[in-house]
Amino acid sequence: MTRTKAVIIGSGNIGTDLMMKMIKYQQNMELVAVVGIDPESDGLKQARERGIATTHEGIEGLQKLECYPELGIAFDATSAYAHKLHDQVLRAAGIQVVDLTPAAIGPFTVPTVNMTANLDAPNVNMVTCGGQATIPMVAAVRRVASRLPYAEIIASVASRSAGPGTRANIDEFTRTTANAIEKVGGAEQGKAIIILNPAEPPMIMRDTIFTLSEGADEDAIRASVEEMVAAVQKYVPGYRLKQEIQFERYGDNNKLTIPGRGEFTGMKTMIMLEVEGAGDYLPSYSGNLDIMTAAAKATGELLAERRMAAAAS
Structure with a gap:
């Protein structure tokens, strides 16, 4: 079964750690793009070295990428302020959003507590x-x-x-x-x-x-x-x-x-x-960041599984 194509927006520490998890522990998602605003960021460099599409032009650059129409899930690891615009753009394109910022636009989601309640939400928030x-x-x-x-x-x-x-x-x-x-x-x-x-x-x-x-x-x-x-x-x-x-x-x-x-x-x-x-x-020692990226990945895997099952039915 074809895996769900995913993008990470934000090439800082959180976005890059999430990228490494998605590469090392592949399940239901395929990471096809990483988005940043600093062309020299280590996250974009690491993505380029692994053959993943990148842009340093933010959400506008993402929309220009060849893989954009194929995306199913987007992880936003930027800021609460930036996420408001990102959410509008991604929802309009039918891309399900996993929000790692405190913007709290979508329902709060903690995988072990309430993940199954939010599988159909267009945006899920990973709290903090x-x-x-x-x-x-x-x-x-x-x-x-x-x-x-x-x-x-x-x-x-x-x-x-x-x-x-x-x-x-x-x-x-x-x-x-x-x-x-x-x-x-x-x-x-x-x-x-x-x-x-x-x-x-x-x-x-x-x-x-x-x-x-x-x-x-x-x-x-x-x-x-x-x-x-x-x-x-x-x-x-x-x-x-x-x-x-x-x-x-x-x-x-x-x-x-x-x-x-x-x-x-x-x-x-x-x-x-x-x-x-x-x-x-x-x-x-960065367990605070690790638990966010691990929880986001676990959430994304369940969302991707749901999307793939719906596509197959």
């Missing part, structure tokens, strides 16, 4: 690196609890692995991640914090997730979290628990007061993760 790492844990707690009044995530990444695109999107990162914690993770209220750690040597990505839940015991939460970790590891092998899950129970005799939300009784859970990158292009 912090969202891809932590939302599966929030969802793991939510699926065994009767309520999840609150979830908070803290994503700590190496300063070296946060390029200009990441830094320019910090505000969008916190808003988008918090929103997705609620919409995808199932929390009634979500909060996200990102820390750029300048430590040398660079540390790998570490995430802390706090949840306040009702109606679930420790064993159920622990089992659900471990099952979810195993699911994420299928496309991000370096995703793992840093230590044992911590629990604290609040009862009628020691209620937790939440500013603006009143008193809480139930279970407080703390989950600590680390994400080590696969080293396909970026250093292994």
